[in-house]
Amino acid sequence: MKVYDSMAKEIISLNLSKDEVVKVFVCGPTVQDNFHVGHARTYIFFDSLVKYLRVRGYSVFYLQNITDIDDKIINRANEEGVDYIEVSEKFTSEYMQLMNLLHIDSVNFYARATLHIPEIINQISELVQKGYAYETSDGVYFRVSKFNDFGRLSGQNMDALKSGSRVDLNEQKSDPRDFVIWKKYKPGEPFWESPWGKGRPGWHIEDTAITEKYFGPTYHIHGSGTDLIFPHHEAEIAIERSISGSPKLADYWIHSAMININDEKMSKSLKNYVKIREVLVDYWPEELRYALLNAQFKTSINFSPEILQEARQNVNQISILYRKLSLKGRNYKNNLGENAKIKVLENILDKNIDFRQLFTEVLSMVGEWNRNLDTMNDPEVTEALQTIYWVDSFTNIVRRGSGVSSVKGAVEILLSLRKEMRSRKEFGIADGIRADLKDLGIYIEDKGEETIWWTSEEKGSDKN
């Protein structure tokens, strides 16, 4: 299995062992505001990546942090005249709900920063002791000049950073590149006691304190969106390696590209974002997942109604075929691993975890299965079902209508009535039944003497 690694800046082999737990850390959100499609992309991608690793037999522990103390959270709380905890609780809960809606269920543990203050203070103390950090009147800062690998991941030139710095010059830092790891208390702000007085943690050190606690000084995969490479990941590397002395923090660095809108990055500060909630009014989670996985992870996606519409088409095509196949046979969970189609798909993914290429190949298989649907024998049906089931097990893009709902009996009575009407050429009545069922989310399809049906609610603009 290979993947583009941001540190190596090329596609390299992912050498992971199946005999030990694979430790994956992905930077979670700051719980300060509504979540947008950009967040969705990153977390859907890593969800599918981790699930795929598991499908391939790796035992993965997927850790994510939640930044629940931060300037922006405090500012928002002040604006609204509430305690910061109200803000962070509200959006933490919203985040969890969205993850649930989007089928993002691969994370083993969400670690909140405010529940790791002792670990953070320990790290700062160590850094101060070793001379990597110094105290000023407003906080404790990391001394970047003591860590000579700073800038390697992001390709930043140390001197250029120094001179061309856009960083605040007002602070009492001894070097403009130095970053804050402890912020001293100002009136009205939440605080924790520390050897440097009341205060709260800086952002970068939250993650290292958390990963060190659960993973130790090094782990296997570190992921997030590309926008966190600098300075956040440089800072994490500097902090943890200064403490541990290890030559690396993570074996692999995987960064997913941004979501753009009108060719510009979607972001809170530009106010050009589309909320996940808004998308889910008109589109199913499976459709959003498809749209966001339907690109190489290193390629930015220009978000538009067109990509959602395309996703809807393809999700429908795969889902409807899946339904038809499952009416033909149900032993698709057997004999996984002997499936030649799955082998083909594995080979595609193993080149660079490219879900778009996976989808392209799946769609061509779907075309073939549709062509042969009437003549497929049992092993072929099983193979097809297994394959779609396998793909769905880590992508979650198949919409599963059900033919065994609680209304099954009633539907079948109506269908036999409709059959009778059709044989009497009472097409008005027959079509009326079909239309009424459709309004209830029950789709039927005539094929010769047979009529198959499934349930599938409609969403958004397609309704009517």
Place this chain on the structure above:
RNA sequence: GGAUAGGUGGCAGAGUGGUCAUGCGUGGGACUGCAGAUCCCAUCUAUUAGGGUUCGAAUCCCUACCUAUCCUCCA
């Protein structure tokens, strides 16, 4: 200015030297009582520009131009 990733049809997007895949869209056809689903055919005269290497370049080299992200908080 530096770093990174790119510039292929209406859109999306494969393709590291030899008739420019594929998907969406659009048009037509088959099937159907009609639909739906599905299939077939077509369409869109597409490789940023200019040089070079080559029998031959989207693909290799050079130059220019352009786009996005990062170089401040951000997934």
